[in-house]
Amino acid sequence: MTSSESLLPSTRRALLHRIARAQAEGRTPSLVAAVQREGRVAWSGARSCVDGHEPDGDTQYRIGSLTKTFTAVLVMRLRDEGLLDLDDRLEKHLPGTSAGRATVFQLLGHSSGLAAETPSPWWERTPGSTRPELADVLGESPVIHPAGHGHHYSNPGYTLLGSLVEQLRGASWAEVLHHEILEPLNMTRTALHASAPHAGGWAVHPWADVMLPEPAEDLGLMAPAGQLWSTTTDLLRFASFLARGDDRVLSASSVEEMRAPAAPPEAGDWTGAYGLGLQSVRRQSRTLLGHSGSLPGFLATLWFSVEDDVAAVVLSNATSGPLTGTVAGDLVDIVAEAEPRIPEPWRPLPQVDDELLALTGPWYWGTYVYGLKLLADRGIELLPLRGPGRSACFRACPDGTWAGLNGYYAGETLRVVRAADGSVDHLDLGSFVFTREPYDRSAAVPGGVDGEGWRGLPV
Structure with missing residues (x-):
């Protein structure tokens, strides 16, 4: 049969x-x-x-x-x-x-x-x-x-x-x-x-x-x-x-x-x-x-x-x-x-949230570079752009934060921390600080950033 x-x-x-x-x-x-x-x-x-x-x-x-x-x-x-x-x-x-x-x-x-x-x-x-x-x-x-x-x-x-x-x-x-x-x-x-x-x-x-x-x-x-x-x-x-x-x-x-x-x-x-x-x-x-x-x-x-x-x-x-x-x-x-599964066709998101769109792109945890992508229903994905790292997807919560769905960050909270003028200072993910530049001196990086900034090796 x-x-x-x-x-x-x-x-x-x-x-x-x-x-x-x-x-x-x-x-x-x-x-x-x-x-x-x-x-x-x-x-x-x-x-x-x-x-x-x-x-x-x-x-x-x-x-x-x-x-x-x-x-x-x-x-x-x-x-x-x-x-x-x-x-x-x-x-x-x-x-x-x-x-x-x-x-x-x-x-x-x-x-x-x-x-x-x-x-x-x-x-x-x-x-x-x-x-x-x-x-x-x-x-x-x-x-x-x-x-x-x-x-x-x-x-x-x-x-x-x-x-x-x-x-x-x-x-x-x-x-x-x-x-x-x-x-x-x-x-x-x-x-x-x-x-x-x-x-x-x-x-x-x-x-x-x-x-x-x-x-x-x-x-x-x-x-x-x-x-x-x-x-x-x-x-x-x-x-x-x-x-x-x-x-x-x-x-x-x-x-x-x-x-x-x-x-x-x-x-x-x-x-x-x-x-x-x-x-x-x-x-x-x-x-x-x-x-x-x-x-x-x-x-x-x-x-x-x-x-x-x-x-x-x-x-x-x-x-x-x-x-x-x-x-x-x-x-x-x-x-x-x-007969591998045919992927679903790519389709753009049904609407654009300019505030969320401004969060996309590279973020740095120390010197590790990550990329932040938008997903459907205001979800986001954080993934390493170079070398190994902890990637995760997050769902949007009613209070404006995101909850981790998988991997190391499952159940952890990601939130946007703003400066006094309302601009984005950094992302906080389970106490880890992600900044727009590696060790951004303008952001509230724990332990501070050396005032002399980046330098070469003295000769």
């Missing part, structure tokens, strides 16, 4: 070749994939069969820990509604657990110090009814690292977040998920339990081409960490939301907040990071965001590139074998590199 919209034949063949190789080399009963560009499905393809038919964008697979991103969105909605703060300790809203000192932020970003897994037995292959209480999920000593000191992936942490959602909403995690995410995003084929058409989960023998069916357990309290079934079509809708935001679910600024790294990576992992329910990886010059997932019998990955406006989903029904994360990343690369 293949379908496409406006991709070149060579690109379509490269995509099909990549998933065909992944299915054959990964020895998986089936593999289905899809690519989205500029918010529309651009290509989909599959290899092998599910129930005698080639899978398509409507065929459900279990997506494992991709479920965590949905749970994180529900928690961020609670934050945006003022029902909690990300720095709140869990015990403020969900008292009585042995992990109550962890903050919501730490739980979202896996920096709470909680153990990676539940106590025995293996929770992914046993009925959720074997753990009817949170105490059964956490065990006697759930905290194994100091909270906030680094990233340590924790499945029980997302069980706690699911219970937090239930506590504050007064409804089950599944009901909240349906009404607050799946319904508004029209994700009609994403659910707690499979419905036809769907793939069965298989274990493939590592040394022989034979298979063994895997159980598909209801995970009970662990559902917020890995329960969901979904399709490539639904997951591409979710990817579009995660890249752009949707005010029916979560604003663009809040999903952008989810994408930012939340804690230092684990030792030895310098190519990836974890935000608030979202993974990120760096592949050459491209940053991919999304999440991977696995449960016995299934592997799944969703990656999207904000800069390229390309997303890819890869789903497989094998416990191990195909590297879905690598394949999904390759699919993004194939489209982004073979």
